[in-house]
Amino acid sequence: MVTEERVWAALAAVADPEIPVVSIVDLGVVRDVEVEHGRVRIEFTPTFLGCPALEVMRERMADAVRALGAEPDVVVIADGGWSTDLITAAGREKLRAAGFAPPAPREATAPTLVQLERGPFRCPYCGSTDTRLENIFGPTPCRSIRYCASCRQPFEQFKTL
Amino acid sequence: MSAQARSRTDLLLALADDELALGWRNSEWTGIAPFLEEDVAFSSIAQGEIGHARALYELAAADLGTTADELAFDRPPQDYRCAPLVELRFVPDWARTIARHYLYETADAIRIAALAESDRSAIAALATRIEREEVYHRIHADMWAERLRASGERARFEAALAELWPLALGLLAGEQREQLCEAVSREPVEPVERGEHADEWPVLWEEMTMVRRSVPGASW
Numbered sequence: 137m138v139t140e141e142r143v144w145a146a147l148a149a150v151a152d153p154e155i156p157v158v159s160i161v162d163l164g165v166v167r168d169v170e171v172e173h174g175r176v177r178i179e180f181t182p183t184f185l186g187c188p189a190l191e192v193m194r195e196r197m198a199d200a201v202r203a204l205g206a207e208p209d210v211v212v213i214a215d216g217g218w219s220t221d222l223i224t225a226a227g228r229e230k231l232r233a234a235g236f237a238p239p240a241p242r243e244a245t246a247p248t249l250v251q252l253e254r255g256p257f258r259c260p261y262c263g264s265t266d267t268r269l270e271n272i273f274g275p276t277p278c279r280s281i282r283y284c285a286s287c288r289q290p291f292e293q294f295k296t297l
Numbered sequence: 298m299s300a301q302a303r304s305r306t307d308l309l310l311a312l313a314d315d316e317l318a319l320g321w322r323n324s325e326w327t328g329i330a331p332f333l334e335e336d337v338a339f340s341s342i343a344q345g346e347i348g349h350a351r352a353l354y355e356l357a358a359a360d361l362g363t364t365a366d367e368l369a370f371d372r373p374p375q376d377y378r379c380a381p382l383v384e385l386r387f388v389p390d391w392a393r394t395i396a397r398h399y400l401y402e403t404a405d406a407i408r409i410a411a412l413a414e415s416d417r418s419a420i421a422a423l424a425t426r427i428e429r430e431e432v433y434h435r436i437h438a439d440m441w442a443e444r445l446r447a448s449g450e451r452a453r454f455e456a457a458l459a460e461l462w463p464l465a466l467g468l469l470a471g472e473q474r475e476q477l478c479e480a481v482s483r484e485p486v487e488p489v490e491r492g493e494h495a496d497e498w499p500v501l502w503e504e505m506t507m508v509r510r511s512v513p514g515a516s517w
Contacts, residue, residue: 182348184345184348184430185345185348185349185351185352185426185427185430186344186345186346186347186348186349186351186430187348188344214352214422214423214426215422215423215425215426216422216425216426216429217422218426219429246429246432247432247433247436248436249436249439249440252436270334271334271337271338272338272433272436272437273337273338273340273341273342273433273437274337274341275337276341277341277344277345277348277430281334281337295433297429297430
């Protein structure tokens with residue numbers, strides 16, 4: 137029988153399409169799972185509203201539910217309830233190990249240029265905080281580009297959202 | 298639909314149309330921006346704006362019994378509510394591009410903050426989410442405005458700001474215009490109101506909807 141636990145376990149195996157080292161559960165973007173009469177309702181939020189991986193993620197979740205023999209209903213929620221603070225500790229470590237600096241914690245006030253330029257952002261390769269902002273924007277909307285002056289390596293920094 | 302619901306849907310459509318058109322215009326810098334970093338930045342900002350347009354269209358579509366794609370691509374050009382500011386084609390003029398970017402992002406923050414107070418919870422929730430992403434657009438716009446003001450091209454940038462200022466006021470309504478004057482330290486002038494489209498708009502619409510119109514009703 138399909139239970140919420142089994143659905144969560146199945147979703148934990150669904151890789152993020154752009155950074156496959158983390159799962160969608162690691163990213164904290166699965167907001168809720170409800171099982172009723174063989175139907176599985178999943179509430180999920182994109183990391184960024186313009187995320188092109190949205191449809192792929194939705195399909196993969198639906199497939200994971202079908203593989204359990206249940207009918208999926210994946211609902212996209214766009215609100216302030218998700219932030220990068222909901223990326224799990226395991227997810228953050230997987231990101232770092234793959235060369236993506238995990239996002240800094242959200243603060244009470246919105247990020248500023250001064251923070252992005254002067255903040256103690258840590259290089260995911262050598263651990264140095266002697267890094268500088270190269271570009272607020274990167275290859276996907278959720279990332280910035282930084283450069284580590286210590287190991288001379290550019291790296292991708294998750295934006296705080 | 299009640300008059301109140303109608304005006305709410307009109308507002309969502311105006312915002313979504315602004316974001317879609319500007320997202321399109323920003324994407325025109327992809328591959329030809331003055332620096333590689335700006336290729337990346339304007340492409341990413343374009344993607345962000347179009348993502349916001351999609352989310353806003355989805356809310357409007359739920360009210361109107363249609364879909365986001367139909368709203369984005371299946372209306373005749375005169376039915377769009379975007380402001381002339383976002384319709385203008387500025388490539389390859391960097392001064393005007395940054396002037397629009399700065400004025401638009403500043404104005405957008407004002408109306409998104411107002412939407413976050415909406416009594417309809419889905420709109421307020423979406424506005425809160427959009428603002429978290431827009432903050433990065435604004436940091437980028439402010440940084441460039443600062444940079445051009447401190448550069449040898451200051452006069453050109455200031456001329457672009459003065460030229461676009463009446464159009465920027467037209468993005469907003471009522472007291473939000475006063476907030477914009479204050480935010481960018483400019484005196485109020487007669488706004489260019491939403492409603493009349495710029496000459497470039499039908500050309501942009503043609504390009505934007507071309508693929509979808511090529512096979513009506515196709516599933517992509």
